[in-house]
Amino acid sequence: MADKKVHLIVKRQEGPDSAPYWEEFEVPHTPGMNVISALMETRLNPVTRDGKRVRPVTWDSGCLEEVCGACSMLINGRPRQSCSALVDNLEQPIRLEPFSKFPVLRDLMVDRSPMFEALKRIKAWVPVDGTYAMGPAEKIDPAQQQEMYKYSECMTCGCCLEACPQYNDSSAFVGASAIGQAYLFNMNPTGKTLKDDRLDEMMGPGGVVDCGNAQNCVRVCPKGIPLTDAIAAIGGQVTLHAVKRLLRQ
Amino acid sequence: MSGRVIIVGGGLAGLAATIKVAEAGVPVDLFSVVPVKRSHSVCAQGGINAAKNMKGEGDHPDIHVTDTLFGGEYLADQPLVRRMCDEAPNIIDLLDRMGVTFNRTPEGFLDFRRFGGTLHNRTAFAGATTGQQLMYALDEQVRRYEAASLVEKYEYWEFLSAVKDGEGRCRGIAAMNIWDREVKVFRANAVCICTGGPGMVFGKSTNSVINTGAAASRVWQQGVWYANGEFIQVHPTSIPGADKLRLISESVRGEGGRVWVPRNPADKRDPVEIPDSDRDYFLETKYPKYGNLVPRDVATREIFSVCVDENRGINGENMVYLDITPARSGKDGEVLERKLGGVFEIYRKFAGDDPIQRPMRIFPGMHYSMGGLWVSPVDGGGQVRQKTNVPGLFSAGEVEFQYLGANRLGANSLLSCIFGGFTAGPRMVEWIASHPEEADESVYSDELKRQNAENDKVLGMNSGGENAFALHRELGQAMTAQCTVVRRNEGLRQLMDKLGELEERWSDIDVNDASTPVNQSFAFTRALFDMIQLAKAMAKGALLRDECRGAHYKPDFDLEKPEKEQLGDHRMTDAYKGFVRELEAKHGVEYDAKFKEAPAGTAPAAPEFQEYMRNWVEQQKRWSKTTLATWKPNAEPDIEFRDVVMTCEPPKPRIYK
Numbered sequence: 001m002a003d004k005k006v007h008l009i010v011k012r013q014e015g016p017d018s019a020p021y022w023e024e025f026e027v028p029h030t031p032g033m034n035v036i037s038a039l040m041e042t043r044l045n046p047v048t049r050d051g052k053r054v055r056p057v058t059w060d061s062g063c064l065e066e067v068c069g070a071c072s073m074l075i076n077g078r079p080r081q082s083c084s085a086l087v088d089n090l091e092q093p094i095r096l097e098p099f100s101k102f103p104v105l106r107d108l109m110v111d112r113s114p115m116f117e118a119l120k121r122i123k124a125w126v127p128v129d130g131t132y133a134m135g136p137a138e139k140i141d142p143a144q145q146q147e148m149y150k151y152s153e154c155m156t157c158g159c160c161l162e163a164c165p166q167y168n169d170s171s172a173f174v175g176a177s178a179i180g181q182a183y184l185f186n187m188n189p190t191g192k193t194l195k196d197d198r199l200d201e202m203m204g205p206g207g208v209v210d211c212g213n214a215q216n217c218v219r220v221c222p223k224g225i226p227l228t229d230a231i232a233a234i235g236g237q238v239t240l241h242a243v244k245r246l247l248r249q
Numbered sequence: 250m251s252g253r254v255i256i257v258g259g260g261l262a263g264l265a266a267t268i269k270v271a272e273a274g275v276p277v278d279l280f281s282v283v284p285v286k287r288s289h290s291v292c293a294q295g296g297i298n299a300a301k302n303m304k305g306e307g308d309h310p311d312i313h314v315t316d317t318l319f320g321g322e323y324l325a326d327q328p329l330v331r332r333m334c335d336e337a338p339n340i341i342d343l344l345d346r347m348g349v350t351f352n353r354t355p356e357g358f359l360d361f362r363r364f365g366g367t368l369h370n371r372t373a374f375a376g377a378t379t380g381q382q383l384m385y386a387l388d389e390q391v392r393r394y395e396a397a398s399l400v401e402k403y404e405y406w407e408f409l410s411a412v413k414d415g416e417g418r419c420r421g422i423a424a425m426n427i428w429d430r431e432v433k434v435f436r437a438n439a440v441c442i443c444t445g446g447p448g449m450v451f452g453k454s455t456n457s458v459i460n461t462g463a464a465a466s467r468v469w470q471q472g473v474w475y476a477n478g479e480f481i482q483v484h485p486t487s488i489p490g491a492d493k494l495r496l497i498s499e500s501v502r503g504e505g506g507r508v509w510v511p512r513n514p515a516d517k518r519d520p521v522e523i524p525d526s527d528r529d530y531f532l533e534t535k536y537p538k539y540g541n542l543v544p545r546d547v548a549t550r551e552i553f554s555v556c557v558d559e560n561r562g563i564n565g566e567n568m569v570y571l572d573i574t575p576a577r578s579g580k581d582g583e584v585l586e587r588k589l590g591g592v593f594e595i596y597r598k599f600a601g602d603d604p605i606q607r608p609m610r611i612f613p614g615m616h617y618s619m620g621g622l623w624v625s626p627v628d629g630g631g632q633v634r635q636k637t638n639v640p641g642l643f644s645a646g647e648v649e650f651q652y653l654g655a656n657r658l659g660a661n662s663l664l665s666c667i668f669g670g671f672t673a674g675p676r677m678v679e680w681i682a683s684h685p686e687e688a689d690e691s692v693y694s695d696e697l698k699r700q701n702a703e704n705d706k707v708l709g710m711n712s713g714g715e716n717a718f719a720l721h722r723e724l725g726q727a728m729t730a731q732c733t734v735v736r737r738n739e740g741l742r743q744l745m746d747k748l749g750e751l752e753e754r755w756s757d758i759d760v761n762d763a764s765t766p767v768n769q770s771f772a773f774t775r776a777l778f779d780m781i782q783l784a785k786a787m788a789k790g791a792l793l794r795d796e797c798r799g800a801h802y803k804p805d806f807d808l809e810k811p812e813k814e815q816l817g818d819h820r821m822t823d824a825y826k827g828f829v830r831e832l833e834a835k836h837g838v839e840y841d842a843k844f845k846e847a848p849a850g851t852a853p854a855a856p857e858f859q860e861y862m863r864n865w866v867e868q869q870k871r872w873s874k875t876t877l878a879t880w881k882p883n884a885e886p887d888i889e890f891r892d893v894v895m896t897c898e899p900p901k902p903r904i905y906k
Binding site: 032109 | 269272284288345346348355376381385390392395458490492496595599600671767768
């Protein structure tokens with residue numbers, strides 16, 4: 001149908017310290033369109049549904065194929081990537097909001113830098129000696145590679161944190177994505193040399209013990225990463241680690 | 250060591266350069282418009298090439314060099330390609346040590362698959378998200394240096410300009426914090442531009458929306474040459490979308506995917522119901538040796554021609570089938586899932602169908618720029634330099650031009666980005682050791698004033714009738730129509746005029762947002778001006794290059810090829826022999842005998858083939874040259890052509906059978 005429309009309700013906010021408000025837009029429907037292309041349409045003629053000319057909507061986006069993690073937002077209340085949210089699969093009007101667990105920069109764009117800080121905290125890297133030619137790495141069992149691959153697809157999009165009841169202003173909880181990365185690097189033949197450091201972090205405040213087992217993270221992860229398996233595994237590693245530390249004392 | 254390095258761009262090349270500089274103990278300021286972990290390199294799917302010969306096929310870096318040069322139709326600088334291909338196996342080992350989750354053989358070795366333009370299994374891969382996995386490995390190493398305070402990241406900062414002193418040397422950069430629009434100038438003894446490709450110049454492409462090419466355009470407007478801009482790779486297989494064209498990796502064909510259309514264009518059956526006898530596997534028929542794995546430019550033109558010229562696309566639309574279903578590819582579904590899951594996921598999510606059950610529907614889409622900022626060839630000692638013509642300014646990755654020639658082979662991009670970055674790093678460390686002096690403060694304050702004035706000008710654009718995003722669509726449509734798969738001089742002339750018109754209309758944009766926080770409308774408007782400039786370099790190069798070479802296809806200037814039966818061995822023709830002698834004298838080398846002498850018993854060349862080779866040699870003499878574009882304000886760029894360094898092997902006619 002040529003005159004089919006898409007109805008968007010967008011939560012807007014001028015800047016970090018302003019109060020939010022809502023605006024509604026209506027754009028032409030095209031086959032296969034996603035939330036991003038609906039938003040792109042609004043920029044071509046930024047006029048609200050009731051005819052008011054407004055400034056264009058601000059949102060974060062990058063690859064538009066769900067590998068960069070940039071375009072996270074709440075879509076009809078659910079945390080997800082707006083590129084892979086196809087309009088035809090959504091109930092209209094489509095309600096778009098910024099994530100609530102991170103400071104809003106403007107409109108739908110938030111500051112997720114705490115997620116990258118968390119990766120520093122848990123030393124999410126393999127401590128290689130250097131970048132010179134030092135020969136091949138250790139062989140890796142294909143089954144283990146498959147297990148590691150699942151976690152290495154984490155794109156730091158923040159959906160798991162937005163959905164987590166324990167991740168909020170009053171808690172230091174590091175959240176599922178970082179725990180998944182701790183699990184990944186503890187599995188790597190060289191990465192595991194930092195395992196004790198990571199488990200120290202995971203034992204402390206904001207570590208894995210803060211998980212309330214709501215399991216929302218695994219339900220919203222756009223990449224289907226088995227985050228609760230990682231949480232359980234790291235929980236087990238932390239227990240062993242604690243016992244070892246006790247014995248050492 | 251004293252001195253600082255600035256790296257602009259945090260994709261594979263930028264991160265690789267950062268690691269090398271930090272490893273040498275030199276502090277790095279790393280700038281990126283997005284958190285570096287969200288850079289476009291994450292989109293690369295298929296893999297990274299290295300001739301490790303792990304499948305007993307007799308593969309060797311020499312063959313990798315030949316495939317790369319041949320695939321790029323001899324516009325790539327040869328000693329550079331040599332260096333890159335020799336270094337590739339070490340790079341793979343290093344990435345493996347850094348924890349990249351490469352796919353494995355049953356015994357636990359790295360697995361390799363086949364890509365286009367080669368007959369060898371040379372491509373290491375991590376599922377179908379290789380770019381993402383490589384990026385993350387480098388990102389993690391950079392984070393390690395960040396934690397050790399050797400790297401300072403400026404994420405959500407947009408590069409505005411190089412700070413140049415009175416002698417034209419680069420002394421730092423001006424950049425803008427896109428959260429609050431503040432412009433600052435930063436000191437550095439060396440700067441490296443690693444800002445990736447210019448997909449947004451084509452409106453919709455397989456690139457991320459951040460790939461505007463604006464940074465490249467900005468330094469071009471400051472005097473860096475832009476080279477081979479007309480060589481734009483259109484990937485044969487993408488899913489057309491309203492917001493972008495989503496890449497379907499070449500690895501699908503590498504794992505057995507087959508391209509076809511129904512023999513009868515009116516055949517409306519479900520594709521799984523159409524038997525092989527009613528399918529036209531047109532690539533396999535035309536190219537029995539390479540089949541579906543002909544190089545990208547060849548595959549793209551064939552698909553384009555089947556749909557556009559012959560009107561044989563699915564249901565008359567511009568689409569063909571790409572069939573990886575187990576029944577047709579002969580591969581096990583589970584194995585395919587393990588190797589290609591990431592690609593299938595994209596197709597399932599965005600096209601709503603399952604590639605394991607039903608063939609995908611695809612069409613070519615703008616994908617990669619072989620051209621880019623000019624960097625100088627190897628120095629006297631054979632070192633790769635990654636250095637632009639502006640002293641102190643370096644470049645690496647897709648944004649520079651030198652490794653790929655006229656067409657890039659699949660899985661050479663990740664390699665050239667990482668190799669370029671790994672090379673630029675040490676070169677910058679050497680440069681700052683010999684250039685430690687500080688520039689005068691006025692150099693910085695002048696640039697800051699200039700950039701603030703430019704920002705004020707754009708912010709004040711609020712009385713015109715143009716919309717920046719609508720104007721961008723027009724730019725993209727014009728570039729896609731005239732400057733992608735098929736090019737004609739008449740269309741390119743019109744395109745140049747159109748770009749002039751868009752530049753004029755740009756001043757008439759209503760930015761419609763004068764506020765401070767994350768003002769995307771303003772930032773995009775500024776970048777749009779730079780996109781229009783860069784488009785001129787691409788279109789003008791295409792207009793002047795009257796030949797067909799790699800991704801640049803101008804049918805009005807195509808050499809007439811003899812019939813298939815008359816094709817022979819080029820080494821058996823007098824024209825070729827004379828040409829090779831000339832090249833040897835010119836470059837002061839003697840090529841390996843295998844490039845000059847056909848095996849004993851090779852049939853003499855038919856007269857038609859001799860004639861073809863005479864024309865081909867003339868074409869090489871005229872056009873096997875690098876295009877160099879110099880920016881001009883309010884005008885079309887100046888273009889000159891320069892010789893390519895051909896010290897490894899002589900060009901040969903690019904005929905894939």
